[in-house]
Amino acid sequence: MKLKFKRLDEKAIIPSRATAGSAGLDIYACLDEPVTIECGEIKMIPVGITAEPDSEDIALLIYPRSGLASKYGVTLANCVGVVDSDYRGEWFIPLINNGKQPFVVEHGMRIAQLIPTKILIPEIEVSENLSDTGRGEKGFGSSGIK
Numbered sequence: 815m816k817l818k819f820k821r822l823d824e825k826a827i828i829p830s831r832a833t834a835g836s837a838g839l840d841i842y843a844c845l846d847e848p849v850t851i852e853c854g855e856i857k858m859i860p861v862g863i864t865a866e867p868d869s870e871d872i873a874l875l876i877y878p879r880s881g882l883a884s885k886y887g888v889t890l891a892n893c894v895g896v897v898d899s900d901y902r903g904e905w906f907i908p909l910i911n912n913g914k915q916p917f918v919v920e921h922g923m924r925i926a927q928l929i930p931t932k933i934l935i936p937e938i939e940v941s942e943n944l945s946d947t948g949r950g951e952k953g954f955g956s957s958g959i960k
Contacts, residue, residue, distance in 0.1 A: 816868040817930060822904050825921065826862025829928050838877060838927030841907065845921040851911040856891045858906040859919055870899045873933045876907065876926050887913025890926060 819828045829839035843849075844862030851857045865874060876895030883889040891908040907926045911917045919925060949956065 815872060815930065817872075817874075818866045818868075820864050820866075821862060822864060823860070823862030827922060828863065832924075836927075838929045840879070840924040841876065841905075841926040841928055843907075843919050843921055843923045843925050845919065848921075849919045851888065851909055851917045851919065853911055853913060853916065856908055856910045857919070858908055859925055861905045861907060861925075863905055864902050865897070865905075866902070867899050867930060871933055871935055872899050873897070873931050874899075875929050875931050876905075877929060879924060879927055882925065886915075886917050887911060888917050895926070 821828070823844050826844045827842035829841050831839055841861055843859050845860070849857055849859060867874065874897035876890065876897065878889040878893075888909055888911050891910040895907070897905065909919065909925060
């Protein structure tokens with residue numbers, strides 16, 4: 815697949831893989847000045863780019879970076895971001911600080927990772943009946959923890 819990126823800010827850094835085995839492409843903060851995220855606070859961090867996948871059945875999924883989450887408690891406020899194949903506006907990353915100290919985001923800092931993912935586009939059908947299963951309508955926790 816091919817993924818085109820467009821810089822919307824001249825200082826934006828195009829996402830890239832840190833190593834040959836990296837699953838995700840690192841996404842970089844595009845800032846004029848550092849941004850402090852206080853404990854419990856959410857800040858929308860601009861990245862200065864937009865993108866276009868070469869197919870409509872590709873979703874650009876944005877995940878947290880493990881190091882930021884495990885070392886500093888900084889992760890995505892929405893858990894996983896979804897960039898639709900037809901979106902062309904600037905990307906912003908909603909970071910939340912779940913840590914015990916304020917966290918400073920600086921220009922060029924790797925703040926999230928992008929994993930392009932093929933999606934299924936279903937044909938929708940409305941039905942009065944669905945098949946029976948062993949689980950049926952049993953909800954959360956019905957299968958136990960062991």
